[in-house]
Amino acid sequence: MDRKIKVVIAKLGLDIHWRGVYLVAQYLKEAGMDVVYLGNKFPAEIVEAAIEEDADVVGLSSLCGNHLALGPMVVDMLKEKGLNNVKVFLGGVIPLDHAKRLEGIYGIHRVYLPETPMQTIVDEISESVRDAA
């Protein structure tokens, strides 16, 4: 694929931890992607941004325990708006069984726990966009 990948990244809701997600954003930029960083936003605004930016991928960060509520909401609202090809990635401090559920019935494409190597994130995002094309 020769075109740039566009990623919309947000911290879910009122999450105030920022280092992790900002580092990921930086890393994706270094990997040649266009990364639209939203800061703290709620699902409706995140989805609106994904529409306006024509995002390939939405990345969410959640460290304050709202992932089970807000993560799936983003997935559902994207579908509602007709963005069926947009994959949602979620990173944060998340119990393993929650991660499994999010990747399973809740339709999050991939959940990343804190120790995930950056390169893995880059590779899997690129791969998911290639597959969707």
Next chain:
Amino acid sequence: MQSIDQLIEGSLKGEKLSTSRLISLVERGNKHAPYVLEKIFPHSGEAYYIGVTGPPGAGKSTAVDRLIARLCKNNFSVGVIAVDPSSPFTGGALLGDRVRMHVKHDKMDVFIRSMGSDRVMGGLSRTTKEASRILDASGKQVIIVETVGVGQSELDIAEATDTVIVILTPESGDSIQIMKAGLMEIADIFVVNKADRPGAKDISLSIQGMLDRSLRKRDWTPPIFLTTASLNKGIDELYEGIWSHSRYLQQDSMLEKRRRTQFKLELRNRIESEFSHILWQDIIEEKNIDNLVQEIWARKIDPQNAARRIMGELIEELPGWLQRGG
């Protein structure tokens, strides 16, 4: 996947997803881009274009956010193109302008698009122009273009908008730096933002001094507004200032003149870039260049005359080349 015509039709009706896809097509220089631009162009030209530029971190996005709210309060629909620099090494970009922007989409008719400065097949001004035309044609009444004012981009913004707002802060340094950055020439309106910090009055006085001393004859003297965008202070005055510049441009067909000049410039740029594209893609062969480099290296010819030799051969070959249809 929707057809291009469906996307165009959708966008002209104001559908966001279609509009967004069209912008991607022109951004990426997709083969359908010329067709898209041809179809939407007749529907553009109604919107009013505002440029916002200034040094990094001056509060441009914060001010744009406040202006959006102010415009929506008066029932304007708003399109925003927010440009941030791309990495020259990887081509990637971290586009952070939306962090400051908070739009209530159920109440406000707003479309914001972020763009990396190298996202562009033909220069920053070209892609921002094309994208803003798509927003214009989709029915947005006011288009705001935000770019960082370093290097050449601030000049581009004057070529793409009707009113240019230059945003500075008490930290923006002395007047010489501002002059050097080329910001004096393009500003229709000055804003000294972060007026909550010390030194705002000083910088506004020094801008005033520069304007007074400037030898350029002006019919319009750029006003200077003090704002604290983060606290929504001074935004009403700025808003009025924009419209008073707009009213000024309505006299003596000045808006029309400004836009005609912009078209002329755009046309020149496009001819040049089409031409150089043909030149490098279709006409000049890499091996001829390499041969010449060899001769230059051997000091048999100097670069200037080498270029002229190529041009000479080109001009001889061009008629035949055009007749064959490229």
